[in-house]
Structure formats: C-alpha cells, structure tokens
Amino acid sequence: MKRRTFLLNVAALLAIPVHSRAQMKMDAMPGMGGMHAGHGATTMPGTTPELAEGAPLQDLPRLANKAGRAGLFETSLTAEPGTARFAGDLGTPVLTYNGEGPGLLIEATEGDRVSINFRNRIPGEDSTIHWHGLPVPADQDGSPIDPVAAGADRTYSFDLPAGSAGTYWYHPHPHGLTAEQVYRGLAGAFIVRPKVDPIPAAYGDTVLFLTDLRLAVDGTMPPSTMADMMNGRIGDHVLVNGQKNPLLEVPVGTRRRFRLINATNARFLRLSFGDAPMTLIGTDGGLLEAPVTAVNEILLAPAERAELVVDFARPGSFALRTLAYDHGWMGPGKPQEAGLTLMTVKASTPALPSKPPPLPATLRAIADLGTPVATRRFVFSEAMSHDGGTMKISFLINGTSFDMTRIDVQSKVGQTELWEIANPTDMDHPFHIHGTQFLIVGRERDGQVTAPPYKAWKDTVNVARGETVRIVVRQDQPGLRMYHCHILEHEQLGMMGILDVQV
Ligand code: C2O
Ligand code: CU
Ligand code: CU
Numbered sequence: 001m002k003r004r005t006f007l008l009n010v011a012a013l014l015a016i017p018v019h020s021r022a023q024m025k026m027d028a029m030p031g032m033g034g035m036h037a038g039h040g041a042t043t044m045p046g047t048t049p050e051l052a053e054g055a056p057l058q059d060l061p062r063l064a065n066k067a068g069r070a071g072l073f074e075t076s077l078t079a080e081p082g083t084a085r086f087a088g089d090l091g092t093p094v095l096t097y098n099g100e101g102p103g104l105l106i107e108a109t110e111g112d113r114v115s116i117n118f119r120n121r122i123p124g125e126d127s128t129i130h131w132h133g134l135p136v137p138a139d140q141d142g143s144p145i146d147p148v149a150a151g152a153d154r155t156y157s158f159d160l161p162a163g164s165a166g167t168y169w170y171h172p173h174p175h176g177l178t179a180e181q182v183y184r185g186l187a188g189a190f191i192v193r194p195k196v197d198p199i200p201a202a203y204g205d206t207v208l209f210l211t212d213l214r215l216a217v218d219g220t221m222p223p224s225t226m227a228d229m230m231n232g233r234i235g236d237h238v239l240v241n242g243q244k245n246p247l248l249e250v251p252v253g254t255r256r257r258f259r260l261i262n263a264t265n266a267r268f269l270r271l272s273f274g275d276a277p278m279t280l281i282g283t284d285g286g287l288l289e290a291p292v293t294a295v296n297e298i299l300l301a302p303a304e305r306a307e308l309v310v311d312f313a314r315p316g317s318f319a320l321r322t323l324a325y326d327h328g329w330m331g332p333g334k335p336q337e338a339g340l341t342l343m344t345v346k347a348s349t350p351a352l353p354s355k356p357p358p359l360p361a362t363l364r365a366i367a368d369l370g371t372p373v374a375t376r377r378f379v380f381s382e383a384m385s386h387d388g389g390t391m392k393i394s395f396l397i398n399g400t401s402f403d404m405t406r407i408d409v410q411s412k413v414g415q416t417e418l419w420e421i422a423n424p425t426d427m428d429h430p431f432h433i434h435g436t437q438f439l440i441v442g443r444e445r446d447g448q449v450t451a452p453p454y455k456a457w458k459d460t461v462n463v464a465r466g467e468t469v470r471i472v473v474r475q476d477q478p479g480l481r482m483y484h485c486h487i488l489e490h491e492q493l494g495m496m497g498i499l500d501v502q503v
Contacts, residue, residue: 047216047217048214048215048216048217048236048237049086049087049088049090049215049217049219050087051086051087051237051244052087052088052244053244053245053246054245054246054247054344055243055246055247056246056247056248056249057206057240057241057243057246057247057248057343058241058242058243058246059206059207059241060103060104060105060189060207060209060241061100061101061103061104061105062104062105062107063075063077063097063098063104063105063106063107063188065108067115071111071112071113072112072113072114072115073106073108073112073113073114073115073116074114074115074116075116075117076098076116076117076118076119077097077098077104077116077117077118077119077129078097078098078118078119078121079095079096079097079118079119079120079121079122079127079172079181079186080095080096080099080121080122081093081094081095081096081121081122081123082094082095082096082099082185084096084101084185086213086215086219086237087215087219090215090218090219091219092215092219092220092221093184093220093221094184094185094221095122095181095184095185095186096185096186097186097188101185101241101242102185102187102188102209102211102239102241102242102263103187103188103189103207103209103211103241103242103261103263104188104189105188105189105190105191105207105209106170106188106189106190106191107191107193108160108190108191108192108193109160109192109193109194109195110160110161110162110163110164110165110192110193110194110195111159111160111161111162111195112159112160113157113158113159113160114156114157114158114159114160115155115156115157116129116155116156116157117153117154117155118148118153118154118155118156119153120148120149120150120151120152120153121150121151122150122181123150124150125150125174125177125181126147126148126149126150126174126175126177127147127148127150127172127174127177127181127186128142128143128144128146128147128148128172128173128174129142129156129170129171129172129173130142130143130170130171130172130173130434131156131158131168131170131190132168132169132170132171132190132303132432132459133166133168133169133284133285133305133437133459133460134158134160134164134168134190134192135161135164135435135436135437135476135477136156136158136435137158137477137479138435138477138478138479138480138481138501139479140156140157140158141434141435141479141481142156142170142172142173143173143434143480143481143482144173144174144175144178144404144482145404145480145498147174147175160192163286164192164285164286165192165193165194165197165286165287166191166192166282166284166285166286166287166305166457167189167190167191167207167259167261167282167284167286167305167307168189168190168191168192168284168305169187169188169189169190169209169261169263169303169305170187170188170190171186171187171188171263172186173482175404176492178488178491178492179224179233179265179488179489179491179492180224182263182265182488183212183213183214183221183224183233183235183265183488184221187209187211187263188209189207189209189259189261189263191207191259192286198287198360198362198363198364199257199281199287199309199359199363200356200357200359202255202356202357203255203256203257203309203356204256204257205257205259206248206256206257206258206259207241207258207259207261208240208241208258208259208260208261208320208342208343209240209241209242209261209263210238210239210240210260210261210262210263210264210269210300210342211235211238211239211242211263211264212234212235212236212237212238212239212264212265212267213235213236213237213238213239214233214234214235214236214237215236215237224489226391226393227330227331227332227333228489229393229489229492229493230330230331230393230489231266231329231330231331231427231487231489232265232266232267232302232487232488232489232490233265233266233488233489234264234265234266234267234335234337235264235267236335238264238267238269238322238340238342240320240342240343245341245342245343245344246343246344247343247344247345247346248343248344248345248346249345249346249347249348250312250345250346250347250348251347251348251349251350251351251352252312252313252314252315252347252348252349252350252351252352253312253313253351253352253355253356254311254312254347254352254356255309255310255311255312255356256309256310256312256345257281257307257308257309258307258308258309258310259282259305259306259307260298260300260305260306260307260308261305262300262301262302262303262304262305263303264302265302265487265488265489266302266487266488266489267302267337268299268300268301268302268325268327268337268428268462269299269300269301269322269342270297270298270299270300270322270323270324270325271297271298271299271300271320271321271322271323271342272296272297272320272321272323273308273310273318273319273320273321273345274317274318274319274321275318276310276311276312276313276318276345277293277294277310277311277313278295278296278298278308278309278310279291279292279293279294279295279308279309279310279311279359280292280295280298280306280307280308281307281308281309281359281363282305282306282307282363282456283304283305283306283307283456283457283458284304284305284437284456284457284458284459284460285437285456285457285458285459286364286457287307287363287364288363288366288454288455288456289362289363289364289365289366289454289455290361290362290363290454291309291359291361291363292453292454295308297323299325299462301428301430301460301461301462301486302430302460302486302487302488303430303432303459303460303486304430304458304460304462309359310345312345312347313347314347315347315348315349316346316347317344317345317346317347318344318345318346318347319341319343319344319345320341320342320343320344320345321339321340321341321342322337322338322339322340322342323338324337324338324339325337325338327427327428327464327465328425328426328427328428328465329427330426330427366439366455366456366457368439369416369438369439369472369473369474370416370474371416372416372417372418372472373415373416373417374411374415374417374418375417375418375419375420376409376417376418376419376420377398377419377420377421377422378397378398378419378420378421378422378431378483378497379397379398379399379421379422379423379424380395380396380397380421380422380423380424380425380429380463380485380495381395381396381397381399381424381425382394382395382396382425382426382427383396393493394493394494395429395485395490395493395494395495396494396495397483397484397495397496397497398497400494400497401493401494401495402484402491402494402495402496402497402498404498406498407480407498407499407500408497408498408499409497409498409499409500410499410500410502411475411499411500411501411502412501412502412503413475413476413477413478413501413502413503414474414475414476415474415475416472416473416474417472417473417474418441418470418471418472419438419470419471419472419473420468420469420470421461421463421468421469421470421471422463422467422468423463423464423465423466423467423468423469424465424466425465426465427465428462428463428464428465429462429463429485429487429490429495430460430461430462430463430485430486430487431460431461431462431463431469431483431484431485431486432459432460432483432484432485432486433459433473433481433482433483433499434459434481434482434483435475435477435479435481435501436459436473436474436475436476436481437457437458437459438457438458438459438461438471438472438473438474439455439456439457439458439471439472439473440452440456440458440461440469440470440471441470441471441472442469442470443467443468443469443470444467444468444469444470445464445466445467445468446466458471460486475499475501477501478501478502478503479500479501480498480499480500480501481498481499481500481501482496482497482498482499483496483497483498483499484496484497
C-alpha cells in the first residue's frame, strides 16, 4: 500500500484524542468541576464559539522589572492554571504566566543581566522556560534535560550581550509536554533593545504576538487528535495579542514599526498588509544590514519573527491577512488557513502634522561567521509503526527519534560549521537550533540553488518539502543544545536531536 493512502486511513480511523490527561486534570481542579472535555475530533465549522472582533488592539501586558537598579532585569514568573474568557462569558481553562494572557512581554536592554525566578505551579507537570533565540548558557536554556518539577522553583540567569538586540520569545520545553503547555497558553515575548536604536522612535513599536486557539462549544480547549499530532495542531482562531481581529486606528501618514512573533504550535503564516507598503527591517536575531523595501508578503513559519515598517499613507482600512500557503497536509480535516484577517488598521484624517523621518540606509553590520571547517547533514523523515495494537507515528532526524540520553552531534566552541538540512518528506518542517543565531547560505530544490537575497540572523528556518537548506552556524558557549522541528507536535514525536558543544 502506498504510504499516502495508508496515512489517510489511519487519520480517518483514529480521529480520537491522543491523550486526554490535561482535560481530566482540569476537571479535577477546585472550582472547575463540571467542565466537559471536548470531543477530540477537529472542531467542525459551527461548533466553535464565535469570538468578538474589532476591539482596539491592546499592548501586550508587560512583566515589571523589580530590580530597582540599572543593568539588571529581575523578577519572577509563575506558570499556573487560570481561566480565560475568549468567547463571551464562556470560561476556558488555560495555563498562564503570572495570571496574564498570552504574550506577557519582557523588555530588557543589551548589556543587562537577567535573573528570573521561575515557579512551576502546574499541577502534576514538569515545565521549564526556554529563552527562544537568546544566546544563554546551556544550563540556563530551559531545555528538556533540565526540567522543573511541579511545585518547584528555579532561577534562570543570563546576560544579554552587545549585538543581541532583537525580537525573541519564551516558552516551556518539558519533554513530551511542550506542545500542550504552549497551546494552553504558556508563551511570552522577549524584546531586547539596543542602547541606541537606528529605527526612528516616531514609528512607534508595536509587538504583535500571534497565537492560535481551538475552542469546543463549552469553551474548553479540546485535546489534540491524531491529525493534530501528524500535522501539528492548528486552532480555529488566530489571535493577535490575545484578541481576534483587533483594530488599530492611526492618523494618515503613520509609519509603524511592528514586531511579529509566530508563537503558534504549527501554523504557517503567509501574510500581507493589503496594499500598505511593507519594509522588512529585521528577522529572528534582530535588524538586517539594510531595509528591504517593497515587500508584498512575508512567510512566518512557527517560531519565526519579523520586524516590519508599514506605511499608512492614505486614508482607508488595511487588513493584515493570511494568504494561501501549501505546507503539506496528511489526512482529512485540512483547516482553513487562507483569507483570515488577523488585524485591521484604520488610517484616517487628520493626517500626521509632519512626515515621519526616513529609515536610515544602513541599520547595522552583520559579521560573517568565517569559513566552515565541518559539514553536517540532517535528513527529516516520517515513520509509522504498530506497537501492540496502538499506532505510533514518529518524526525523525537522520532516522532517529529524540533520546534524552543520546548525544547526536559533537562540536566545539567557536567552530564554524555548514549544516545541510534536507526535507524529502511531504510536509514543511521549520528547523530550529538552540543557543545561537545562524546565517542561511542557500536553498536547493530540484538541483537549483538559490542564495538568500540578504543577510539575516536566524534561529529558525523553514525547510519546505522537497527542499534542502544550508546554513552556517557557530556555537560560542559549551554544553548541550537541542535542535528540532518547531512544529511542536513533531518535536514531541521525536524530531529533535542533541548537539554537544565542547570547550
Ligand atoms: Cu522555541 Cu527548542 O524551542
Ligand atoms: Cu529555542
Ligand atoms: Cu515538523
């Protein structure tokens, strides 16, 4: 039987929850009795509650710095259960940091020392905080090898070095629980500011933290199905700073700086801003060398970030919308991904009294990493097997599934390497490396190699189906680092390896 057919059958037969542990736990929580678990199958149209749209865009809640002296960002973050109200009065059991909605913003400056006391108050579950994209020491990285048990505390401490200014995020990374803790609400934004910012302050700075949400009729989040585990969980609603299609009103003539963070488990966001001209100024690891003007659209795979400057030069409504993007899909139940309005900007008169200043022609220099002295190849694959009557799907790198006790690759501090990531599977897989930022040097498809149009620091790169992506990477700190697909369900099902960086 051809594999494609086989997968279709499996998906049809097994449209059942992979595990309903989370739901059962919530039912047992004080004050949350009587909640019903969702039915598990992907929510059908008409069975998900409507969410109100068009409310003014809210800034992300900000995590207060309690340090009381310059150069230190010190506070605590508590992961705990809570109840959110997404749809009218319907209560949705969620996980929160400090009781806040998705996106709780940490804002610090290059050169700062960060010290965050993490308190895991998720009943019965390990957790961690992983500082996605930041160059933190391996033992502060919050990776699956360093779990924080339920009820336990730990402090994460690290420095934000010069040159690290950029748009990052943080999320849990406990073995086997990352996907679920993230879709239940645990993820926040982490902005590192430079001492002197080349982007004019007149543009403002708006963080758009993108998450998605699936709600059952009773307001609960249904557990993931087999289809979710295979394709990655895609919700029914895309939220911007926790809101559905919020409205941003600006005077005509506004140029706005936006930082977009794809904090969804698995949603590919190919975005346009209608006919409002976009300029790309930054990626995962901060600013580009020079602005890239006349950008009509951007693709943000799960975990990727982009910094944009958008011109609202004429009166009217500008929708941040999703365009069609085929990232591959296994089985039935492909969700609607194109044509969603994530946010609306309304530009009206009176216009700004004066024209905002132009972008500088040069934003910063991006150094080369030097000539690679080692080449490594990583090949994605997918496998299905029967294990005593239960179906087991695995997502593999170089034929192996993640093993916490196995070192997959050994490297050296400061050694420049060429990594080649090949994706002969039927689905796109966004590849992420912990601990550093890398440079993309080329993409190959059907023997055609394309060089990237500009230099950019990245920590996550989409490797489209049928594509091979080459990157140059260097780790400057010793220790164990994860690399994995950032479709969190794939990471959970084995598509992750461990890099040992030695002194
Ligand atoms: Cu954002 Cu290993 O993860
Ligand atoms: Cu990471
Ligand atoms: Cu994947």
